[in-house]
Amino acid sequence: MINSSQIMQTIRMIKEDKLDIRTITLGINLLDCASEDTKRTAQRVYDKVCRVAKDLAKTGCEIEAEFGIPIVNKRIAVSPVAMIAQGDPLPIAIALDNAARELGIDLLGGYSALVQKGFTNAERRLIDSIPEALSRTNLLCSSVNVGSTRAGINMDAVYRMGQIVREIAELSKDNDCFACSKLVVFCNAVEDNPFMAGAFCGAGEPECAVNVGVSGPGVVKRALETVRGESFDVVAETIKKTAFKITRMGELVAMEASKRLGIPFGIVDLSLAPTPARGDSVAHILTEMGLEMAGAPGTTAALALLNDAVKKGGVMASSHVGGLSGAFIPVSEDIGMIEAAAAGELKLEKLEAMTCVCSVGLDMIALPGDTSAETIAGIIADESAIGMINNKTTAVRVIPAIGKKAGDVVEFGGLFGRAPIMEVNRCDCSEFVKRGGRIPAPLHSLKN
Amino acid sequence: MIKTIVSVVGKDQVGIIAKVSQELATLGCNILDISQTLLQDYFTMLMLVDVTGSKLPFMELSSHLKDCGEKMGMEIRIQRTEIFDAMHTI
Numbered sequence: 001m002i003n004s005s006q007i008m009q010t011i012r013m014i015k016e017d018k019l020d021i022r023t024i025t026l027g028i029n030l031l032d033c034a035s036e037d038t039k040r041t042a043q044r045v046y047d048k049v050c051r052v053a054k055d056l057a058k059t060g061c062e063i064e065a066e067f068g069i070p071i072v073n074k075r076i077a078v079s080p081v082a083m084i085a086q087g088d089p090l091p092i093a094i095a096l097d098n099a100a101r102e103l104g105i106d107l108l109g110g111y112s113a114l115v116q117k118g119f120t121n122a123e124r125r126l127i128d129s130i131p132e133a134l135s136r137t138n139l140l141c142s143s144v145n146v147g148s149t150r151a152g153i154n155m156d157a158v159y160r161m162g163q164i165v166r167e168i169a170e171l172s173k174d175n176d177c178f179a180c181s182k183l184v185v186f187c188n189a190v191e192d193n194p195f196m197a198g199a200f201c202g203a204g205e206p207e208c209a210v211n212v213g214v215s216g217p218g219v220v221k222r223a224l225e226t227v228r229g230e231s232f233d234v235v236a237e238t239i240k241k242t243a244f245k246i247t248r249m250g251e252l253v254a255m256e257a258s259k260r261l262g263i264p265f266g267i268v269d270l271s272l273a274p275t276p277a278r279g280d281s282v283a284h285i286l287t288e289m290g291l292e293m294a295g296a297p298g299t300t301a302a303l304a305l306l307n308d309a310v311k312k313g314g315v316m317a318s319s320h321v322g323g324l325s326g327a328f329i330p331v332s333e334d335i336g337m338i339e340a341a342a343a344g345e346l347k348l349e350k351l352e353a354m355t356c357v358c359s360v361g362l363d364m365i366a367l368p369g370d371t372s373a374e375t376i377a378g379i380i381a382d383e384s385a386i387g388m389i390n391n392k393t394t395a396v397r398v399i400p401a402i403g404k405k406a407g408d409v410v411e412f413g414g415l416f417g418r419a420p421i422m423e424v425n426r427c428d429c430s431e432f433v434k435r436g437g438r439i440p441a442p443l444h445s446l447k448n
Numbered sequence: 449m450i451k452t453i454v455s456v457v458g459k460d461q462v463g464i465i466a467k468v469s470q471e472l473a474t475l476g477c478n479i480l481d482i483s484q485t486l487l488q489d490y491f492t493m494l495m496l497v498d499v500t501g502s503k504l505p506f507m508e509l510s511s512h513l514k515d516c517g518e519k520m521g522m523e524i525r526i527q528r529t530e531i532f533d534a535m536h537t538i
């Protein structure tokens with residue numbers, strides 16, 4: 001039997017430390033919707049998504065009420081649209097956005113292409129259409145995988161994505177270039193990720209699956225407050241125990257959602273996902289470890305410990321772990337990161353180092369409005385190289401804030417927060433990114 | 449049996465247990481166990497409640513109890529016990 005103090009601990013985690021389930025994401029295979037006519041494909045896509053996910057929002061709300069745990073987002077991830085689109089893919093984008101709105105969910109991901117080794121014709125068309133697709137929809141998210149440890153890095157795709165990011169920014173410049181936050185460029189993208197903007201339902205996934213992303217940086221910070229001054233051995237143990245508890249809750253919600261929706265359970269993503277609210281910050285876990293601010297010397301080591309301990313604690317708490325699993329460091333979505341960036345103590349280069357040891361990559365970072373497509377492509381290339389060489393997922397989600405300069409701030413609101421614009425290295429890399437071709441896969445990709 | 453924990457937290461006052469128990473009885477919910485502590489005027493009560501016979505669906509029951517709590521200046525939550533079991537037992 002559970003005792004009173006354990007019950008009160010759980011209640012406090014939810015009430016005071018902002019423990020929540022970040023998302024229940026329903027993966028839906030759309031490959032059977034493909035047809036020769038895009039409009040017919042779009043109609044099939046709309047019908048299937050609406051049919052499979054008809055109870056998603058309602059079920060999420062019921063679980064939230066019965067277990068008393070907030071479920072912040074209900075989302076859908078579909079097969080990469082480039083796999084089903086013959087001809088112009090835009091009608092499918094509109095159909096997906098309409099379906100998401102009809103279902104009352106928060107975001108839908110999968111306007112995606114996997115081009116790490118090269119483009120199919122459909123993938124080229126899809127990538128070209130991303131700026132218009134994101135400016136004509138509200139809930140649709142897009143991702144493009146440009147590299148992998150097995151395939152190397154497609155540098156033609158890297159340069160093209162630099163241009164695409166700029167085009168999206170131009171098209172949404174009246175809205176603080178917000179549409180850029182709905183596109184992520186990956187290396188080693190995973191097929192069962194429940195987090196946006198990069199969620200899609202990969203080719204190896206089942207017909208549909210329930211994937212859950214947990215959160216809870218506030219809970220970890222609170223736990224570390226009780227071990228101030230203790231050694232890192234104690235810090236790591238404390239994080240592991242906390243991560244176990246958080247993940248157990250994610251597992252419970254995932255199983256319950258799976259049972260009620262009649263859809264198989266996929267994975268729990270062992271994640272620490274911040275929000276801009278105070279007390280829900282990954283950066284503040286790092287400062288609790290003894291750093292003045294995120295970005296101080298020691299930040300990468302602190303993040304490495306955190307990321308590893310979260311996985312070790314969480315892995316026993318769930319029957320199937322997957323997705324991105326680790327600590328996220330989106331700048332605009334984390335009050336501690338925002339403060340450090342605004343103070344000029346957290347710079348792009350330090351963030352790049354941090355991405356070597358954390359869950360994903362350069363996330364929700366605002367750049368000066370005059371940052372060129374070539375510079376953005378250079379940043380994508382660097383980040384992809386880190387992912388390729390280290391066998392991990394890396395990603396770039398940057399926002400060139402048109403008309404603004406370093407030191408200004410862009411406001412997105414809600415979970416997306418606000419981002420102080422960071423200075424970018426101005427040295428020219430255009431000759432480098434324009435070479436094209438593929439950076440070969442590293443030696444350690446040959447494992448067989 | 450649908451077992452839940454009803455937690456009542458707030459500043460101590462006359463009749464908290466009476467009011468919450470009365471409310472649960474009216475709604476058809478069966479109290480299985482109660483524990484209560486008082487720490488510096490801060491009242492915390494945890495009730496193990498079977499809501500199988502509840503006259504209201506769970507979501508309405510939850511918001512009804514929340515409203516009742518607000519009238520008394522207390523915070524009342526109802527949560528299925530599975531969440532506590534999941535978090536604290538292996």
